[in-house]
Amino acid sequence: MRAALLREVDGPFEVADVPEPDAEGKVRVRVRAAGVNFADVMIRRGVYPQMPALPAVLGSEVAGELDDGTRVMALTAGGGGYAEQVAVDAMQVVPLPEHASFAEGAAFLLTFLTAYIPLTRQVRIGPGSRVLVTAAAGGVGTAAIQIARGLGASVVGVVGSPPKIDTCTALGAEAAYVYDELPEDEAFDVILDQIGGDFFASSFGRLRPLGTVIAVGSASGAWQPVEPARIVGRNVSLAGFYLGRLMRLDPELIGTALGELLAFWQTGALAPHVGAELPLDEVERAHELVESRQSVGKVVLIP
Numbered sequence: 001m002r003a004a005l006l007r008e009v010d011g012p013f014e015v016a017d018v019p020e021p022d023a024e025g026k027v028r029v030r031v032r033a034a035g036v037n038f039a040d041v042m043i044r045r046g047v048y049p050q051m052p053a054l055p056a057v058l059g060s061e062v063a064g065e066l067d068d069g070t071r072v073m074a075l076t077a078g079g080g081g082y083a084e085q086v087a088v089d090a091m092q093v094v095p096l097p098e099h100a101s102f103a104e105g106a107a108f109l110l111t112f113l114t115a116y117i118p119l120t121r122q123v124r125i126g127p128g129s130r131v132l133v134t135a136a137a138g139g140v141g142t143a144a145i146q147i148a149r150g151l152g153a154s155v156v157g158v159v160g161s162p163p164k165i166d167t168c169t170a171l172g173a174e175a176a177y178v179y180d181e182l183p184e185d186e187a188f189d190v191i192l193d194q195i196g197g198d199f200f201a202s203s204f205g206r207l208r209p210l211g212t213v214i215a216v217g218s219a220s221g222a223w224q225p226v227e228p229a230r231i232v233g234r235n236v237s238l239a240g241f242y243l244g245r246l247m248r249l250d251p252e253l254i255g256t257a258l259g260e261l262l263a264f265w266q267t268g269a270l271a272p273h274v275g276a277e278l279p280l281d282e283v284e285r286a287h288e289l290v291e292s293r294q295s296v297g298k299v300v301l302i303p
């Protein structure tokens, strides 16, 4: 079968013939679409905290078909998604809703779970809540806007460049700004932050009293230390969220949240935003789109 191999950190991808995965004790998925996540970009650059051994086939979420033709979505612990086939644990396989395309299926699980669980379990947003989302036009960002809107909150997005503003407002954000242009007097109950770095450090000053910064990513650079005295003095909170570990520690919670999300998807209140579909041979281009901050929504590879 064909797969995109990464042989070394910073190396090119090589689309090559490789042996089919060993599906013993697992479920084989014939991949019809594979999601590109920011974590894959970090792995390629050697900066992901849990680096896989290289060479490796990256790709931690797919949509495709089982041997009997059942349409599914799946998370692929340990990668392997950028390929024609991947073997996954049976418990990581979820039926793909009838109305959804394979590309949408490959854009759903990681992004929507990463936005939904913190916004419903670490804080409880609803009508009257005001939510700020960073990297708001990206994979997790487009999911977060729709979820926050669907729960009745008002949402503001911040993004890296002007063309992404329309993506946010079209999905239901009340407004969106390039980072430096977020008005000084805007204050929020919740800031879902995916970029870390300087923005994270300054975000506590943007919270309403009793507000919360939820840190889910650090795409722009490492998180700066936050003094507890600052948190106490401002009457605010810091929460952190990491889906990978939660899946290992509390699979039941993940299953419950996923059921809620699938029901939410059925109502039409949300839908995965696929910004680009590229053939597997263009995996370099797919990574370049995400890494250079040109992508919107999810970039998906079609093997």
Ligand SMILES: NC(=O)c1ccc[n+]([C@@H]2O[C@H](COP(=O)([O-])OP(=O)(O)OC[C@H]3O[C@@H](n4cnc5c(N)ncnc54)[C@H](OP(=O)(O)O)[C@@H]3O)[C@@H](O)[C@H]2O)c1
Pocket (backbone or CB within 6 Å): 036, 037, 038, 039, 110, 111, 114, 135, 136, 137, 138, 139, 140, 141, 158, 159, 160, 161, 164, 194, 195, 215, 216, 217, 218, 219, 220, 221, 241, 242, 243, 244, 290, 291, 292, 293, 294, 295, 297, 298
């Ligand atoms: N904690 C978890 O469990 C979990 C799970 C999934 C993802 N994440 C994190 O959530 C974030 C979004 O993930 P995603 O897969 O949906 O990616 P994405 O948002 O589609 O792409 C990453 C975005 O980060 C922004 N960014 C800011 N500074 C950047 C920089 N220096 N280089 C590249 N991008 C930069 C860019 O948007 P702008 O140009 O608009 O700034 C870019 O589009 C990432 O930080 C990821 O690590 C966390």
